[in-house]
Amino acid sequence: KALPTLYLNSFGLSATQAAAASAALENNASHVVSFTAQLPPVGHATFRLAKAGAADNAVAAAAVEAASISNDAYELSFANGVTTTLRNKVSGKETAFAVDVAWYKASEGGVTDSGEVPAGHRDSPQKSGAYIFRPNSSKTEYPGPAQTPTLTVVTGAAVQEVTQVWSEWASVVYRLHAGKGFVEVEWTVGPIPMDNPWLAGWEKHNWGKEVIVRYSTDIKSDGTFYTDSNGLEMIKRQYNKRGPSYPAVYNITEPVAGNYYPITSMLAVQDEAADAQLAVLTDVAQGGASLQDGQVELMVNRRVFFDDAYGVQEPLNETMCGCGDINAQPGQMGAHGQEGDGGCVCAGLTVRGTQLIVYDSIENANAVRRQAVEELEFPATLAFTSGRVARPSQSLVAKALPEEIKLLTLTSNYVDVTGGKLLLRLQHLYSAGESAKHSVPVGVDLSEVFARAGLRIQSMEETQLTGVRGPVSREKFDVDTFVPNEGVAAQLKAAPFPRVPYAGDFKVTMNPMDVRTFLITLS
Secondary structure, eight states, rough: GGGGGGGOOOOOOOHHHHHHHHHHHHHHOOOOOOOOOOOTTTOOOOOOHHHOOOOTTTOOEEESSSEEOOOEEEEEEETTTTEEEEEETTTOOOEEEEEEEEEBOOOOEEEOOTTTTTTTSSSSEEOOOOOOOOBSSSSSSSSSOOOOEEEEEESSSEEEEEEEEEEEEEEEEEEEEOOOSEEEEEEEOOOSSSSTTTTGGGGOOOEEEEEEEEEESOOOOEEEEEEEEESSSSEEEEEOOTTTOOSSOOOOSSGGGGGHHHHSSEEEEEEEETTTTEEESSSSOOEEOSSSSTTTEEEEEEEEOOOOSSSSSSSSSTTTTSSSTTOOOOOOOOOOOOSSTSSSOOOOOOOEEEEEEEEEEEEEEEEHHHHHHHHHSSSOOOOOOOSSSSOEEEEESSSSSOOTTEEEEEEOOHHHHHHTTTEEEEESSSSTOTTTTTSOOEEEEHHHSSSEEEEEEEEEEEEETTTSOOOGGGGGGGOOOOOOOOHHHTTTTOSSSSOOOOOSSSSSOTTOEEEOOOOOOEO
């Protein structure tokens, strides 16, 4: 209800005017409508909503101390305000499951408080800022005065959810949707306060705060975790280590930041002996790590008070209105943006996002996570009207693509340079060795897909990825690559599947993780 009011810039408004402006921004919706929708491929469907009787299908929220929610795939349990266990009802696998919202104290330069770092390497003038994440310590703090989080549960036919409030600036909503093979976690963090009166000695020091969501399980991951490479292959990571192209002995002087990696789509930990994996999927790019066995964390919001000297020339102290304290001295930024230059009295940045949890056998998790992340990162587009729709449902293709193949691009943006041809790009969602079922060459006949009147394929030619040149054999670009050791040699091994050239018959064979581009004409 109150989230839209955070966008109010109340500079120059009287108390009465500010209250009226805030009331005008409030979200006055009284209900959330949840239903299951089946959508045709490359198409749309229409659903009509009508106001029902006061009690029809309405589900009230109830405050509880313990709860359990479930769907066809999962059961998630809570006690004393926190998550306790996660059980996959299909495979029978169960794990202890703790979710925390916490924050690191942002470094202002100086000593990193960690016994893991050799004494001679702890001291650095580097501050945490827009480009640099450098916590003061490996220890995390509760988001506000320590308390037992409160729980509110809603149980409906389409979705069951628990809202968990950690403090006035941190909350999490857990959802289990009917028919879905994942747990949805919606987090909201902000406005992050600049002060921290709940910490001892806070009068002398207000800390910058780097906020994370952390998931802990009993998976024995042995210091190993996996992160996606820009949404494509998964890369093996090891705590306090680097890949084979780095020196064998590599000193990590930042035990937290030194183990963070960019997460575009997902990260995972697994126990091969127990055949169990926990994968966390993200809706936006975030930094992430696994700092303890069976545990993963993702950075979701930050508010720091010093510039890191990498070019921005201002602290990462953002407001919801986009205005800031541009004339304030370093370390003297205002909580609402107005102390330095006036003209801005606005709440600090508040961020809301969604992560999906997949917990299963390694094979099943690998299969599910690729499909789930597509749903998370590329959701259906919504449109609303109060009138009638001439064509309530439509699909622009005659046949759906195989589940392993994604329609990555279909655009007329470049017809001026392609002679009127459309650019079509296909992607195989799975990488080699990821799934016994899905990590295989998959063929598709595009004359069966694009076969509807008005969208019937007439011609098709393959190009290089960007669409500006025809395909060139791989051999033409073979170069001598420096191979310093056997580890790097293993990474450079030839692809396990030979490429199948396009023969001009509208039939394409996609190998795992292939991305192929074509120029096509449609009738």
